[in-house]
Amino acid sequence: MNKAGNNTMWSVITREIGRMRRHGVYIFITLIGPLFAMWLLMEIFSQGVPRDLPVAVVDLDHTSMAAKVSRMVDETSIAKVQEQHPSVWSAKQSMELGNIQAIVVIPKNTEKQILKGEGANLAFYVNNTNSLQGGLLKSGVLKTLKTLSTGIKLTTAKKMGLPEEKAMGRVMPVRLVAHRLFNPFTNYSYFLTAGILPVFLVVFVLMSAIYAIGIELKEGTGKQWLESAGNSITVAVTGKLLPYTLILMVVTMVMNYILFSYLGTPLHGSFGMILIAELLMIVTYQLIAVAILALTANMRLALSFGVAYSMMALTFSGLTFPRIGMPYIADLYAAIFPYSYWLKIFLGQSLRGEPMVNGVGNLYVFFIFITIGFLLMPKLKTVLANEKYWGKE
Helix, strand or coil: CHHHHHHHHHHHHHHHHHHHHHHHHHHHHHHHHHHHHHHHCCCCCCCCCCCEEEEEECCCCCHHHHHHHHHHHHCCCEEEEEEECCCEEEHHHHHHHCCCEEEEEEECHHHHHHHHHCCCCHHHEEEEHHHHHHHHHHHHHHHHHHHHHHHCCCHHHHCCCCCCCHHHHHHHCCCCCCCCCCCCCCHHHHHHHHHHHHHHHHHHHHHHHHHHHHHHHCCCCHHHHHHHHCCCCCHHHHHHHHHHHHHHHHHHHHHHHHHHHHHCCCCCHHHHHHHHHHHHHHHHHHEEEEEEEEHHHHHHHHHHHHHHHHHHHHCCCCCCCHHHCCCHHHHHHHHHHHHHHHHHHHHHHHHCCCCCHHHHHHHHHHHHHHHHHCCCCCHHHHHHHHHCCCCCC
């Protein structure tokens, strides 16, 4: 870029910094808003794993064995026996009121049947409205009850005179050794926080870019903006968005600190590649803002569409519902969100420790979205120069 180009670029940058200083909304949508949202989410998921979810026990046996079952359930980290009920009906009412999340029912004559060697069936009811919470609670309680059952069977077999090794072989003829490869602690923050924090970032990136450009359209100052850039839309957009890019990269570094230092998200791959992907994601969404404004020529409509577009990225990213299980059309729809490609890079480099080459293809996709934004810049220039679009909400 020649000297004149440098001067016009600096002129646009200083003009935008002046606007940011005069209006607090700019600082809110680029710094205060995203940092507050990240702090709030950090506090919500600071525990990482849910603990002491309220459980009720319906003890119809009233024996030492029933008391042992209740005590073992209470000692699990995921569950806490908070209520004792005389009947399943009263426990069910408590669950419907939201007081408890699961019910363990110990039928009458449980201990007697166990001592006779006949076996006994315990009933377990779980509130699966929140499938993730319900799944963890079910896994934790059933694992405890299975441990208790195995211990009883082992004791019975040893009383029959079998050596411990043979007794264990009879109790558990087939053993399954399961290994969780990438999230062994079933930690919420390792995947939910790592997915939701960047969504907050994406929302504020898109909103700040739409607002910064759209306000020129609303206030009819688009021509002045272009004149400060030497009538070059590329210089105008670059100079306007560069201060936001730098501020949002600072916010991104705060996000990385929260993820990797405060919450302890594993980092098995390249942090440098994650940073490159984050920078490209910010630039990509800023250019998407250019495309949206060029096509809508209306700031309010662009903001509404931007919010919907940025938030829907989480739904179709495969974070909470795997893309492999989605209908084909939904999986195709997920491809229009740059966030999906960033998430693949982040999870690959953080939790899974994949080779960097695995993420290069996803990096290239960002440039497709960036190119679309550049191709629509001339249309944005036309919109900015046309008086019929000025002053619209």
